[in-house]
Amino acid sequence: MRMLTFANRNAKEIIRDPLTLFFGLGFPLVLILLLSAIQANIPVDLFEIAHLSPGIAVFGLSFMTLFSATLIARDRSSSLLQRLYTTPLTPLDFILGYTLPIIPFAVAQSICCYLVAIILGLEVTVNILGAVLFIIPISVLFIALGLLCGSVLNDKQVGGICGALLTNLSAWLSGTWFDLELVGGVFRKIAYALPFVHAVELERAVIRGSYADIFPHLWWVLGYAAVALLAAVLLFLRQMKKGNAT
Amino acid sequence: MDAIKIEGLSKRYGDLIAVDGLSLCIKEGELFALLGVNGAGKTTTIKMLSCLTAPTQGDAYLHGNSICKDTAAVKTLIAVSPQETAVARGLSVRENLQLMCGIYGFESDKKTAKIKELTALLDLKEVIEKKAGKLSGGYQRRLSIAMALISEPKILFLDEPTLGLDVLARSDLWDIIRSLKGKVTIVLTTHYMEEAEALCDRIAIMKDGKLLICDTAANIKAVAGTDNFEQAFVQIVKGAGK
Numbered sequence: 001m002r003m004l005t006f007a008n009r010n011a012k013e014i015i016r017d018p019l020t021l022f023f024g025l026g027f028p029l030v031l032i033l034l035l036s037a038i039q040a041n042i043p044v045d046l047f048e049i050a051h052l053s054p055g056i057a058v059f060g061l062s063f064m065t066l067f068s069a070t071l072i073a074r075d076r077s078s079s080l081l082q083r084l085y086t087t088p089l090t091p092l093d094f095i096l097g098y099t100l101p102i103i104p105f106a107v108a109q110s111i112c113c114y115l116v117a118i119i120l121g122l123e124v125t126v127n128i129l130g131a132v133l134f135i136i137p138i139s140v141l142f143i144a145l146g147l148l149c150g151s152v153l154n155d156k157q158v159g160g161i162c163g164a165l166l167t168n169l170s171a172w173l174s175g176t177w178f179d180l181e182l183v184g185g186v187f188r189k190i191a192y193a194l195p196f197v198h199a200v201e202l203e204r205a206v207i208r209g210s211y212a213d214i215f216p217h218l219w220w221v222l223g224y225a226a227v228a229l230l231a232a233v234l235l236f237l238r239q240m241k242k243g244n245a246t
Numbered sequence: 247m248d249a250i251k252i253e254g255l256s257k258r259y260g261d262l263i264a265v266d267g268l269s270l271c272i273k274e275g276e277l278f279a280l281l282g283v284n285g286a287g288k289t290t291t292i293k294m295l296s297c298l299t300a301p302t303q304g305d306a307y308l309h310g311n312s313i314c315k316d317t318a319a320v321k322t323l324i325a326v327s328p329q330e331t332a333v334a335r336g337l338s339v340r341e342n343l344q345l346m347c348g349i350y351g352f353e354s355d356k357k358t359a360k361i362k363e364l365t366a367l368l369d370l371k372e373v374i375e376k377k378a379g380k381l382s383g384g385y386q387r388r389l390s391i392a393m394a395l396i397s398e399p400k401i402l403f404l405d406e407p408t409l410g411l412d413v414l415a416r417s418d419l420w421d422i423i424r425s426l427k428g429k430v431t432i433v434l435t436t437h438y439m440e441e442a443e444a445l446c447d448r449i450a451i452m453k454d455g456k457l458l459i460c461d462t463a464a465n466i467k468a469v470a471g472t473d474n475f476e477q478a479f480v481q482i483v484k485g486a487g488k
Contacts, residue, residue, distance in 0.1 A: 001348070001351055002351060005344075005348025005349055006345075006348075008348075009334055009341070012336060012337060012341070013334065013336040016336045077330075078330060078332060078333070078335065079330040079332035080332045080334060082326070082328045082332060083326055083328055083332040083394070084349070085298055086296050086297065086324060086325065086326045087321065087346075087349050088349070089349055241300070242299060
């Protein structure tokens with residue numbers, strides 16, 4: 001009950017921010033339309049809709065990191081968290097309250113992304129439903145990264161780290177915009193040591209209906225999500241114990 | 247009966263001693279001020295008493311509950327209105343109050359009654375549907391105090407409640423704080439001498455984490471040998487540095 005009240009408040013804060021709607025829902029759609037237009041004029045395998053749309057669906061989740069990080073950082077800077085620390089809300093209430101409301105946004109975003117992809121020629125199969133479902137564990141990874149950043153950074157730093165650095169990193173290292181095999185070397189090794197390309201490969205495998213190919217990518221995503229969530233919880237608890245909301 | 251009993255409370259951040267062996271008692275229903283210049287240890291004291299930060303040494307008992315051992319019990323007794331205006335800026339005034347009612351697990355009827363009562367007490371009726379982030383500083387402080395009062399606390403901590411407010415908004419807030427006198431034990435920190443003198447039953451003056459004096463405004467002036475409370479404060483604080 002307490003957690004749901006807090007989660008409901010967080011959902012309202014996110015919905016009422018017009019930038020959320022633009023970046024969360026609009027920007028990935030603009031990208032998919034733009035890259036499909038390029039594909040129509042200069043055909044590139046990478047930008048074929050069945051290959052491109054899973055990448056855009058995952059890239060869109062980097063904005064979920066930004067939303068969760070901004071929400072926590074703002075609550076810390078306004079001392080709202082300090083007030084809430086003195087209430088009966090438990091650490092679990094805080095973590096779930098910040099995480100759960102963002103998952104429906106992530107799912108809605110991927111539904112919008114795949115709907116536009118269908119309009120642009122993606123074959124309608126039950127695999128799209130599977131791709132939307134597999135967005136949930138991937139979104140937990142991105143939300144946990146946001147919780148982690150929001151627990152240690154202020155709202156301005158969050159804009160720089162999550163808004164610029166993380167969105168770019170998750171884009172470059174995901175194999176969505178260019179083929180990582182073409183770059184090769186250390187860059188490729190780094191990309192495959194991080195979860196972003198695995199998240200994209202996972203979604204691509206589901207869209208293809210090659211469910212055997214979701215491994216080992218799913219393990220990479222789940223592993224990173226677990227580590228990020230644990231780190232976020234520990235950092236949040238540390239802030240809470242210090243009573244240092246700001 | 248003592249609402250708060252502080253025994254040798256200290257807080258150290260590395261080499262910095264923020265609060266140094268503070269001991270005092272605050273009676274139930276008392277309006278008590280912690281006064282001091284920047285870095286005196288006022289906010290740290292409130293943070294320790296409200297279980298936001300653990301003391302390095304000593305303990306305090308709120309209605310008999312230790313801030314070190316019985317934090318869950320202490321949290322049911324207290325409410326805090328922090329120094330910065332701690333409201334959910336994207337929610338309306340009503341939604342902010344509903345948020346606090348929900349966190350304290352109020353049923354629908356109690357929630358409605360409590361919001362009605364507090365909007366009347368804090369004079370928030372005309373802004374009830376406005377977003378908190380769009381309110382003036384004075385209204386945001388009123389909302390902050392209303393949110394603190396939702397849980398019907400026995401002890402209310404107000405950290406610099408009138409900081410940055412204009413004269414009229416401050417006067418309005420003083421009236422509100424006066425109206426709470428006797429109903430709830432209030433501990434407020436402030437930089438404003440006239441605020442402490444006008445509102446509070448007793449005043450504790452702190453410097454560098456140490457308690458210099460704790461008495462009524464009249465007795466503090468008598469000790470300093472002046473009729474002016476601000477002069478008394480300056481003399482006591484400067485005298486402690488010699």
